[in-house]
Amino acid sequence: MTDVVAEMTATVFRVHVAVGDRVSVDDPVVTLESMKMEIPAVAGVSGTVSRLDVAEGSAVEEGSVLAVIEPDPA
Template sequence: MSDVRAELTASVFKVEVAVGDAVEEGQPLVILESMKMEIPVVATRAGTVEELLVSEGEMVEEGAVVARLGA
């Protein structure tokens, strides 16, 4: 399993995927919003979304795990 982490403290603007979705490396999983900028959090590798640990409107800290990818 592979953790996908937020690169900065921000609010979750939009969740782009659901648990069970197959994703490609570089595909946006979550869009964060900070200072009116939208920052995508992308899949670090191809796989399946095993867990989503955030929801829209939630605040996340830098380094927080937002999703977990499985094989």
């Protein structure tokens, strides 16, 4: 659940975070654009963004990892 994954083939429309940023569950990490829709890819866990694999304009495929979140310690 720490990977933020593209649910569909799309282009990256907006990147909302930078590495090191804190995010909570359901925060949008990246907004994808597909078929004229803006579709947020949200954080599945609360934590810190440890990796960001895409930039605005990147083309992504279904299932590809957009970012990784290091979860808060339990």
